[in-house]
Amino acid sequence: MPDPTVTRRSTPPPHRSLLVLLAAISVLPVTVHLPALPEIAAAYGTSIALVNLSIAGYAIATVTAEAASGALSDRYGRRPVVLVSVTVFTFASLGCAMAPTIEIFLVCRMSQAAIAACFPVAMVAIKETSRGDDAVRRIGFAGMGWALAPMLGTILGGTLDDLFGWRSIFFVLAVIGGLVLLVSMRHMTETSIRSDAPGRDFPSALRRILASPRFWTYSLCMACSMGTLYVFLGGAPLVMDRDFGGSGVALGLYMAMIPGGFVLGSYFAGTLGPRVFRARLLVLARSLTCAALLAGLVIAVTWDLHPLALFASCAFVGVGNGLTTPVVNTAVMSEHEALAGTALGVSAAVSIGGGALVSSLAGPALSDIDSASALLLLLLAPAALALVAAILAAVADRTTTGE
16 A cells, blocks of 8 residues: 555646746735835825835745745645645735725735745755756746846836726736636646655754754855845945935836846856856855955945946846855755755745845944945945855865765
């Protein structure tokens, strides 16, 4: 009689386009409603500060969803987690669209974060259906869709708000969720070999993962990389206003260079992943970011820096993160093959939480920032820490593999 705790793949793996779609939709709701924040506040007769809880609350819920979804997918399988998360997202989107009060809107908005579970599950599914170093390549290309979704989200949200009002944004998200749910029900086959193995309870799995030095070096590298991005996002508008006196349109165009850099970095990760040893690619990514920021700082101190030069150097924050993300994701999953979902979910939570901590520590300095050189110097601190963590990850890999 077959062991009921074992689930073997007897169907073809899900198509890679579906996994890219799941990765993209996991971050689409992050930015899609931002252009409509003033209209949402006006509709409920409340302050922007209260409506902004839809951003902070969503971020907290995202960390929780990513951490929990990995463990749940290890225990119950990838397919059930995807179907449940997309279903919750779809109904939560409808709730946001029809919410009569700001309190109900905020609850539904945080419930939308269930869709964040699709990101670690999609990454694990890619890893489980890839051979060897091909996982880095495929995760790198999936990262391109993950990076483009928030950019397209603001465009979609702004257009819908102008044409049909802010509630249409969430109706459209509900439609998108429903369509993704139908596609997932048909094509999201199970990729986990074992869905309910002994010892897969979350506490014991968490202890095993947190005891791994490699997990911490890779995850802290990602956390510092995210922190560098968050510091830039908080400081760039201030520098643009105080030092350059640029317009909001110019700022938007310059800021687009960062996700553009992420897409480029993801493409390079997809191209170089199978050819370059994982830890070396990570050190290269972090060195590239530090070198670009240092070059920008030297130019800023020596000459009058044009905004384009500032944002061109900062674009390598995006390039570096685009290279870093697939390497880190592959590394933490490879470290714990039987607990890949749990490891990736916890790593994602560490990365987002650590990045937010770095941003908070930089907050006092950001409030007084008034020059491009000051911003670049501030960015170099977490970027350098990410490089140190990458080097430690390389050392840990060398010690483990003997390379």
